[in-house]
Amino acid sequence: MSLDGYVLTGLRVSLDIVNRLTTGMSRGVTYECENAIENLQVILLDDPPSVQQLQDHHISEFQRLAVSLREIIELLSKGAVELAAKALNELLAHNPATPVLSQEQDGLWRLHHHPINAELPSMWSAICAEGLAREIGNQKALRFGVCSAHQCDRVYFDTSRNGKRQYCSMACQNRVKAATFRKRHAP
Ligand SMILES: [Zn+2]
Numbered sequence: 001m002s003l004d005g006y007v008l009t010g011l012r013v014s015l016d017i018v019n020r021l022t023t024g025m026s027r028g029v030t031y032e033c034e035n036a037i038e039n040l041q042v043i044l045l046d047d048p049p050s051v052q053q054l055q056d057h058h059i060s061e062f063q064r065l066a067v068s069l070r071e072i073i074e075l076l077s078k079g080a081v082e083l084a085a086k087a088l089n090e091l092l093a094h095n096p097a098t099p100v101l102s103q104e105q106d107g108l109w110r111l112h113h114h115p116i117n118a119e120l121p122s123m124w125s126a127i128c129a130e131g132l133a134r135e136i137g138n139q140k141a142l143r144f145g146v147c148s149a150h151q152c153d154r155v156y157f158d159t160s161r162n163g164k165r166q167y168c169s170m171a172c173q174n175r176v177k178a179a180t181f182r183k184r185h186a187p
Pocket of ligand 1: 026027147148149152153154167168169172
């Protein structure tokens with residue numbers, strides 16, 4: 001995919017890949033990724049060529065990427081920035097994110113940020129790794145979090161002004177509020 005919106009895409013896709021492809025708990029219930037291809041089609045919607053190229057044999061690599069990204073985000077959520085940076089550097093070494101100009105079918109030249117012939121999972125590993133690495137470089141490492149609601153381990157990136165986000169979603173925030181209310185008003 002081209003460089004436009006590339007960094008934000010890397011961040012969003014990283015979070016989506018972790019939240020949609022890793023098993024665990026989501027908003028109070030067990031989460032298992034039932035259809036990886038369908039989930040990936042939604043995750044990669046911003047880049048139609050990726051959706052077109054997506055095939056069954058790509059799934060296991062995307063799942064491995066999801067596990068790596070979860071580990072990195074969990075490290076960041078605990079403040080272990082050095083370990084997370086090391087893991088991201090390894091991911092970037094295996095999946096280089098190098099700017100390359102390429103002339104496309106419409107005859108226009110576009111700037112890409114990965115080898116043009118990279119396989120889909122490798123290309124997205126590079127985009128995701130760079131998306132996370134940029135936030136660390138922008139001193140936003142501690143903005144990554146794992147939902148602190150009961151029975152939820154989905155991840156988020158805190159863009160709030162005060163940086164005090166604790167939950168993956170409004171759904172979890174409301175679950176916690178309701179549980180606190182019930183406890184307070186229990187007979
Ligand atoms: Zn949650």
